[in-house]
Amino acid sequence: MLAEIAAAAALVCLDPGHGTAPEIGRQVEPIGPGSAQLKIKDPGGAAGEAPVALAIARRTRALLLARGYRVAMTRTSPGYRGGNRERARFCNARGAALMIRIHADGSTDPGIHGISTLVPALRRGWTSDIYGASGRAGRLFQQELVAATGARDLGVVERADLTGFNWADVPAVLVETGFMSNPREGRLLRSSAYQQKLARALADGAQRFLSR
Numbered sequence: 001m002l003a004e005i006a007a008a009a010a011l012v013c014l015d016p017g018h019g020t021a022p023e024i025g026r027q028v029e030p031i032g033p034g035s036a037q038l039k040i041k042d043p044g045g046a047a048g049e050a051p052v053a054l055a056i057a058r059r060t061r062a063l064l065l066a067r068g069y070r071v072a073m074t075r076t077s078p079g080y081r082g083g084n085r086e087r088a089r090f091c092n093a094r095g096a097a098l099m100i101r102i103h104a105d106g107s108t109d110p111g112i113h114g115i116s117t118l119v120p121a122l123r124r125g126w127t128s129d130i131y132g133a134s135g136r137a138g139r140l141f142q143q144e145l146v147a148a149t150g151a152r153d154l155g156v157v158e159r160a161d162l163t164g165f166n167w168a169d170v171p172a173v174l175v176e177t178g179f180m181s182n183p184r185e186g187r188l189l190r191s192s193a194y195q196q197k198l199a200r201a202l203a204d205g206a207q208r209f210l211s212r
């Protein structure tokens with residue numbers, strides 16, 4: 001019972017990708033703490049991705065709140081005024097138990113489709129504190145998303161080049177919920193029924209991650 005209460009009080013930080021004000025999005029920021037390597041704050045994402053990511057995040061928030069979790073969102077509208085460092089710091093500052101970065105993919109090949117989950121690669125001093133837990137969360141999310149949608153399983157992929165991971169001090173995953181550029185998957189991603197399926201899978205994945 002006590003464990004249930006503790007788990008229920010956990011804060012989940014939702015980060016709908018992109019949707020950055022253009023004058024901010026074109027600025028650069030260090031890819032990780034102390035790094036001289038700079039990366040653009042927001043290249044904009046796939047066509048139509050930002051509003052889809054926000055819609056999925058809103059639905060996920062509603063489900064998590066209904067299950068007793070606390071939820072914070074890095075953005076709740078277009079016109080976000082930070083970079084990926086800012087998004088990570090937002091979740092860090094709130095002591096989130098988990099950061100879920102919500103995205104969709106794009107490709108020049110319209111035939112490519114499927115779901116993948118990105119997790120931080122191991123780098124001492126940057127991600128060593130969150131590597132294990134993020135990987136565990138990533139495997140749970142990938143499993144839930146593929147099971148809920150029947151989408152092609154593109155696996156869990158470690159990434160060393162993502163600013164939002166390298167600045168995170170809390171377990172973090174980035175779900176690529178499908179390809180906007182694939183006609184069928186793009187249509188599904190824009191539909192409320194599919195968004196709700198994805199949101200349920202994210203809530204289920206978070207619950208599994210947080211309940212042990």
Ligand SMILES: [Zn+2]
Nearest residue numbers: 017045103104
């Ligand atoms: Zn994206």
